[in-house]
Amino acid sequence: MSQSLSPIPSRKAVQPSRRRHLDQRKIDQIRQLLAEGYRQAEVARLAGVSASTVNRVLERDRHQAIAKELHALKQLVDQLLAERETQTRIMRQLLDLRQDQPR
Numbered sequence: 001m002s003q004s005l006s007p008i009p010s011r012k013a014v015q016p017s018r019r020r021h022l023d024q025r026k027i028d029q030i031r032q033l034l035a036e037g038y039r040q041a042e043v044a045r046l047a048g049v050s051a052s053t054v055n056r057v058l059e060r061d062r063h064q065a066i067a068k069e070l071h072a073l074k075q076l077v078d079q080l081l082a083e084r085e086t087q088t089r090i091m092r093q094l095l096d097l098r099q100d101q102p103r
Helices: 024-035 040-047 051-100
Strands: none
Touching: 024 040, 024 051, 040 051
């Protein structure tokens, strides 16, 4: 006696995102209102977007600022390491010269 397996239920079709991309003017407006000292809820109301949209713009700006700072720090560290390598090379050359001198 064979049992028939029940079919696997199909997944619902993935709905396309309803989220619309903000145009640059709207992003600039949000940034300007925040810079003027408006609270996020006020910015959302004035810009005609949700508070979470304002928060996403704010977070994106924070992440970009952090990335710029990290890049600047990496350049500084690379420069310091290069200077350190130069100093080490010069010190080795001086020590070699000193050892080559007769006593």
